[in-house]
Amino acid sequence: MTHDEPRFYPLASTILPMRSSDLPVPEPDARQASDTLQQRIRERILAAGGWIGFDEYMRLALYEPGLGYYSGGARKFGRAGDFVTAPQISPLFGHCLASQCLQWFETLPARILEFGAGGGELAVQLLGELERQGCTDCEYWIVELSGELRERQQQAIRALGGSLAARVRWLDRWPDRIEGVVIGNELIDAMPVRLFRVAGPQLLERGVRMDDDGFAFDDRRADADFAAQLEPLLAELWGPREDWPQDYVSEFGAQAQAWICELASRLVNGAVLLLDYGFPRHEFWHPQRASGTLMCHYRHFAHADPFLWPGLQDITAHVDFTALALAASRGGLDCLGYCSQARLLMNLGLLDRLAAISPEQLADYLPNAQAAKRLLSETEMGELFKAIAFGRGVEDDAIGFARGDRRDGL
Numbered sequence: 145m146t147h148d149e150p151r152f153y154p155l156a157s158t159i160l161p162m163r164s165s166d167l168p169v170p171e172p173d174a175r176q177a178s179d180t181l182q183q184r185i186r187e188r189i190l191a192a193g194g195w196i197g198f199d200e201y202m203r204l205a206l207y208e209p210g211l212g213y214y215s216g217g218a219r220k221f222g223r224a225g226d227f228v229t230a231p232q233i234s235p236l237f238g239h240c241l242a243s244q245c246l247q248w249f250e251t252l253p254a255r256i257l258e259f260g261a262g263g264g265e266l267a268v269q270l271l272g273e274l275e276r277q278g279c280t281d282c283e284y285w286i287v288e289l290s291g292e293l294r295e296r297q298q299q300a301i302r303a304l305g306g307s308l309a310a311r312v313r314w315l316d317r318w319p320d321r322i323e324g325v326v327i328g329n330e331l332i333d334a335m336p337v338r339l340f341r342v343a344g345p346q347l348l349e350r351g352v353r354m355d356d357d358g359f360a361f362d363d364r365r366a367d368a369d370f371a372a373q374l375e376p377l378l379a380e381l382w383g384p385r386e387d388w389p390q391d392y393v394s395e396f397g398a399q400a401q402a403w404i405c406e407l408a409s410r411l412v413n414g415a416v417l418l419l420d421y422g423f424p425r426h427e428f429w430h431p432q433r434a435s436g437t438l439m440c441h442y443r444h445f446a447h448a449d450p451f452l453w454p455g456l457q458d459i460t461a462h463v464d465f466t467a468l469a470l471a472a473s474r475g476g477l478d479c480l481g482y483c484s485q486a487r488l489l490m491n492l493g494l495l496d497r498l499a500a501i502s503p504e505q506l507a508d509y510l511p512n513a514q515a516a517k518r519l520l521s522e523t524e525m526g527e528l529f530k531a532i533a534f535g536r537g538v539e540d541d542a543i544g545f546a547r548g549d550r551r552d553g554l
């Protein structure tokens with residue numbers, strides 16, 4: 145892993161080399177669950193002839209029912225978990241996004257479809273703020289892959305009580321026709337990625353095989369389909385083959401692109417707002433970012449070994465926003481804006497909301513001021529995290545992107 149590039153590790157206080165002995169040891173029952181998952185992955189590798197793509201490994205490690213990181217019992221979020229996301233840092237985050245929804249609801253049905261709702265914090269913040277702003281009939285639908293997180297979301301929503309809680313539904317499958325506002329915060333970075341490696345003249349796919357200690361990376365010649373997808377994209381960025389970096393590893397977010405295409409095919413009348421860490425492609429596949437962006441989070445330590453305790457740690461990759469925008473455009477969606485998280489939140493009034501809290505009420509003001517700094521600061525989440533919006537049948541005047549829109553840099 146290289147340390148020479150500024151990267152953001154959500155709330156990670158320490159970046160470690162890949163030695164499990166440096167990390168807090170999991171509880172025995174957690175280790176046992178991880179052993180069971182490892183056995184499941186081994187069986188999968190054996191059944192596939194000794195090698196699986198990294199995307200398949202990541203899918204199993206994160207989403208294997210009952211055992212994967214998101215679908216099993218890992219604590220995941222918060223101080224006792226592995227990382228913290230923006231809605232968990234402050235309700236100001238969701239309250240700002242509510243202002244953008246209100247503008248879109250002037251012409252769209254008052255309905256939010258949230259993908260990957262984590263602990264349910266954003267849903268609680270949005271519903272509460274929309275109600276306070278007089279939007280008293282907003283329906284809230286959630287699509288969540290993890291049964292364990294769905295239960296946590298249901299608890300959080302139940303605590304809202306009464307009519308607010310009654311507006312929330314969990315969907316087992318995507319609606320055929322989507323109308324309203326679609327939201328995903330830190331959703332795309334949790335989708336499995338394929339890995340590729342450029343090694344001299346060869347284009348390889350980095351997959352996973354078994355070794356004595358567990359699992360190991362194993363590079364194979366990229367199959368014809370994968371090569372045909374990647375080569376023109378890399379040539380567009382890097383020019384002729386002889387000018388390509390000599391040893392380079394990165395990620396290809398095939399699943400994220402398929403997800404946005406699927407969404408585009410069902411979005412009849414609506415806007416999509418996605419927030420995540422990442423870059424436009426020329427920064428993502430920059431020749432100097434030679435070891436990619438794959439990263440793991442375990443108890444607020446960030447490290448680069450996805451084979452440590454499968455099921456007990458998060459595995460994530462930054463988002464290629466250019467790829468998302470191109471896939472959305474192929475599906476007929478308009479790009480309504482692209483900017484840093486800081487810009488989006490300031491455009492949506494985060495500083496005014498902070499100013500409305502009296503500094504004399506220290507117990508209220510100080511945590512909110514601190515949270516605002518984390519959400520906005522360039523050295524924390526403000527710049528590396530971006531917001532992107534797409535739409536069909538929606539005016540291109542989103543208030544969240546009124547200043548600092550960088551669509552032309554995608």
Ligand SMILES: C[S@@+](CC[C@H](N)C(=O)[O-])C[C@H]1O[C@@H](n2cnc3c(N)ncnc32)[C@H](O)[C@@H]1O
Pocket residue numbers: 214229230231232259260261262263266287288289290293328329330331334335403
């Ligand atoms: C990093 S967490 C973010 C959670 C929450 N949005 C937040 O900001 O706190 C990723 C979430 O996306 C969910 N997820 C990942 N892929 C998904 C998909 N294809 N459809 C629905 N949910 C998904 C995970 O189960 C998890 O809830």
